Amino acid sequence: MAAPRNIDKPMLKATAEAWETISDVVFRQIRQDIISGALAPGTKIKLEQAKEHYSISVSSLREILSRLAMENLVLAEGQRGFEVSQASRKELEELADLRTLLETHAIGLSFASGTLEWEGRIVAAHHKLAAAERKLLAGDASRTIDWVRYDWEFHQAIVSACNSATLMATLSSVFDRFQRYHMLAQSFRGKAVVDDHKLLFELALKRDVEGARAIIRRHIQSGVEHVLTSGRIG
Incomplete structure (x- = not known):
């Protein structure tokens, strides 16, 4: 082992x-x-x-x-x-579908009930994520672990006002299992993922539910394509 x-x-x-x-x-x-x-x-x-x-x-x-x-x-x-557990294309696609379903649902609930404190959590989480992404774009691969943590904290902050502990726990588990595939791909998605996060940040503060959901769907599908293109998943 x-x-x-x-x-x-x-x-x-x-x-x-x-x-x-x-x-x-x-x-x-x-x-x-x-x-x-x-x-x-x-x-x-x-x-x-x-x-x-x-x-x-x-x-x-x-x-x-x-x-x-x-x-x-x-x-x-x-x-x-x-x-x-082995990694497979089938599981990756299943996790992507499940994450999309859970996260887009949680966005609707969260945007409807988010407070000023909720907006503050999103601002703080995006600030840390953007800082790590700037380092990665500059070629500092040592920030990958930070990025993984800040990526989840940002997505979590956006849905954190959904008022469902069960939904948050289930999404957290699915998110982690999906993230495992990105770690196996061993490469950062680059500027496209940074742009997605910036746009998602702006849409969250505007409480644009449908706009944010569209970004999430594209964001997750692009992640699947990136992992499969890496050639590290059967």
């Missing part, structure tokens, strides 16, 4: 609450390692080796991997253990 990057190891406390906290930290770390590509599609997750990397018991690790299997990020292979 490819070794993921190191993470902080919390101090162990002999309480159920502490163990739950450690499990949550490791769950997020393994999930991020899969989405970022540090754990590549098809990687066999050897429990003994993973236990050492993530400083957690095998039983807790099994529970975490089972949770990730529910998001289709991991495949449970019965007695043979676990494997990082």
